[in-house]
Amino acid sequence: MKIGLYFGTFNPIHVGHLIIANHMVENSDLEEIWMVVTPHNPFKKKSSLLENNHRFELVYRATENYSKIKPSNIEFKLPQPNYTVHTLAHISDLHPENEFCLIMGEDNLKSFHKWKNYEVILENHHIYVYPRIAEGKVESQFSNHSKIHKVDAPIVQISSTMIRNGIKNKKNIQPLLSKEVWEYIDEMNFYKK
Numbered sequence: 001m002k003i004g005l006y007f008g009t010f011n012p013i014h015v016g017h018l019i020i021a022n023h024m025v026e027n028s029d030l031e032e033i034w035m036v037v038t039p040h041n042p043f044k045k046k047s048s049l050l051e052n053n054h055r056f057e058l059v060y061r062a063t064e065n066y067s068k069i070k071p072s073n074i075e076f077k078l079p080q081p082n083y084t085v086h087t088l089a090h091i092s093d094l095h096p097e098n099e100f101c102l103i104m105g106e107d108n109l110k111s112f113h114k115w116k117n118y119e120v121i122l123e124n125h126h127i128y129v130y131p132r133i134a135e136g137k138v139e140s141q142f143s144n145h146s147k148i149h150k151v152d153a154p155i156v157q158i159s160s161t162m163i164r165n166g167i168k169n170k171k172n173i174q175p176l177l178s179k180e181v182w183e184y185i186d187e188m189n190f191y192k193k
């Protein structure tokens with residue numbers, strides 16, 4: 001099976017993430033999308049980060065009604081910070097029957113040359129890139145690469161930061177989250193301080 005891996009901190013998962021995952025699985029040759037919850041992105045500070053299990057629970061609840069989108073906690077037991085090249089090797093060893101592709105926003109492609117062993121990632125995996133508004137340029141080595149495929153997904157300007165700040169400032173951010181995600185965040189009093 002051809003599977004798209006959508007990595008993220010998902011603190012919390014929002015409708016922007018779901019729109020991308022659903023668009024990818026419905027409009028490409030990817031048969032399933034696995035949302036891989038990252039404990040620690042090597043480029044990000046761990047502050048205001050909800051515990052791994054809570055972020056996973058939110059992804060689980062958000063994707064429960066999507067048969068082709070699955071949550072994954074595969075990175076929880078891997079060394080931190082989480083380098084994607086290691087996770088891809090691990091996941092491919094565990095599931096040799098599947099082909100794993102990487103899903104990435106154009107913003108991440110702009111800094112992809114800074115990722116650990118990015119050449120190894122490109123040697124072994126295809127990357128599906130969706131448009132994203134961000135400063136900077138995609139390096140020329142990636143612009144016509146045979147392993148990098150552009151998918152014309154919609155651009156949604158929502159971020160987890162916007163949601164965390166909104167909750168802290170007592171704003172209604174419910175339309176930005178799945179109902180199940182909002183209910184769990186509210187019930188658990190997440191992001192209020």
Ligand SMILES: Nc1ncnc2c1ncn2[C@@H]1O[C@H](COP(=O)(O)OP(=O)(O)OP(=O)(O)O)[C@@H](O)[C@H]1O
Binds near residue numbers: 010107155158159162
């Ligand atoms: N609205 C969006 N549309 C498309 N891709 C997104 C959107 N928000 C985040 N992403 C991408 O999804 C992946 C996971 O997102 P991440 O968990 O970092 O969310 P975020 O909203 O960017 O978080 P934060 O605001 O905390 O930095 C990243 O590759 C990120 O670039």
Ligand SMILES: O=C(O)c1ccc[n+]([C@@H]2O[C@H](COP(=O)([O-])O)[C@@H](O)[C@H]2O)c1
Binds near residue numbers: 009042043044
């Ligand atoms: O492997 C790397 O060098 C690397 C550098 C930056 C980001 N990543 C991964 O990219 C994913 C997206 O992260 P985030 O926090 O923007 O959702 C997450 O799984 C990170 O671990 C990976």
